[in-house]
């Protein structure tokens with residue numbers, strides 16, 4: 001069938017609205033009518049070519065919608081189900097990792113098999129159109145996705161908030177859970193965009209105090225405060241960020257440090273380690289583009305964090321979230337007023353105005369812009 005999609009034909013250039021053919025779901029796949037997709041920093045990495053991806057391609061991975069067709073063998077999702085579309089997996093449920101409750105580390109479920117498949121989308125020239133920043137391809141009217149990437153949610157959840165759960169919430173809040181944040185511990189969050197703000201919500205919910213937000217923009221730090229940060233550090237206004245964190249944590253450094261800044265660098269990574277306590281956990285959420293330099297940086301951090309201390313370094317994919325349980329729980333928390341999502345949404349755009357929404361994120365004016373289908 002035909003659908004409209006915002007296609008990236010050239011890295012770093014504006015997306016182009018095109019008519020794209022999408023095939024019927026193959027075995028194990030579901031066709032989802034997109035209701036809303038948020039624009040995430042990882043989409044920019046996909047569009048700019050900082051992460052591997054084939055062009056032409058469709059970005060967008062923070063998506064919520066309704067299942068309209070299911071392929072052979074699909075058993076968890078039914079036509080009509082309201083779903084969050086993710087770039088991670090619910091897991092097979094039976095391998096050692098799944099049984100241990102770490103479903104995102106599932107060793108059986110063939111995520112790779114899906115990644116190897118043809119995209120099932122093609123443009124008017126008959127060229128295959130891939131997906132960027134994950135397998136969702138949410139900047140389109142429909143997405144074709146493995147059922148294992150979908151989680152059914154309650155129909156009462158507003159679409160423009162549900163989509164945020166598919167990435168920003170599970171990555172930010174989920175990382176706080178995976179890092180094992182304990183009551184009365186201290187946490188520092190470097191970078192207070194949408195994912196950082198959800199890490200702030202997670203650490204706050206799990207009982208950390210102080211929760212220290214670190215950023216270079218006062219507007220973002222103000223937002224961080226509204227979402228639970230107890231202290232704000234503007235890196236441009238203090239002589240020494242590491243010392244500022246130590247001063248707020250009795251001199252020892254933060255028990256948990258989350259790096260969510262999109263341009264993670266050696267200098268930033270080193271700073272994160274130095275502001276952590278000797279037994280601290282450093283959690284790198286942002287991949288900052290999965291380039292060889294980034295991978296080197298991660299290896300380097302792992303060594304530096306481990307050297308002569310009992311610090312731990314983790315970098316879980318999508319917060320290491322057990323999405324099959326966590327996503328419905330986040331919906332419940334939102335409905336109960338315990339998870340703030342409303343003020344994360346700073347604008348709504350039709351698909352035709354997607355480049356405007358992207359610019360708002362690039363200029364750090366927006367927390368989350370939502371593309372409404």
Ligand SMILES: [Zn+2]
Nearest residue numbers: 092095098106
């Ligand atoms: Zn498994």
Ligand SMILES: [Zn+2]
Nearest residue numbers: 040042167168
């Ligand atoms: Zn994302």
